[in-house]
Amino acid sequence: MSINKILNLFWATRCMGCKNTSSLNRYGFCRECEEQIIHIENYNNTETFHILRYDGPVKEAIHWLKYNRKKYYGKRFALLIHDFLINNSINNFNVIIPVPLYWTKEFFRGFNQCSIIAFYLSKLLKKQYLSGVLVKCKNTLSQTAMDKTGREKNVKGSFNVKKRHLIKNKKVLLIDDVYTSGATTQEAKKTLLENGAEKVIILTIAKV
């Protein structure tokens, strides 16, 4: 067994939020963290869904997935999304697509966290996972200090679709980790629709 696998087993028994070794729920959070997690009400939404508030243990877990290479957190988030979709009877889609990263960003991080989540979700739901179809063709600037208009301008034209026939007339479930202003995710959705997708449902784990 490799050292990485041993380390992963060690961390897998720990809470994704606080890293304590208390008993964990189905999604890898301890009871104390679970109590801090805020579930978002998706009133009247039919095409954009967010599951949790991006704060506390959720923020911590997403950060660890992205920057500390805790890829198996992606599996737990996939399970969280799976249960959310089942509980809310959201099933009107044929393909699952992750919001992509610009290639240099993915190269240096080593993976795209949304791809990991979307891949495991597709296994759980037995739906088609499409990788490399929606691509980020422009390396956009960090949006932290930008207002809504600035963000929209920044991401305009930053996505592209390859192998258009794969999404033609398809209903897409678009997976993103964090929803801030929505500029990036909405631009990705627009690109998919312009390239022949019939419908795009946005689902993010967390909303700021």
Ligand SMILES: [Zn+2]
């Ligand atoms: Zn915890």
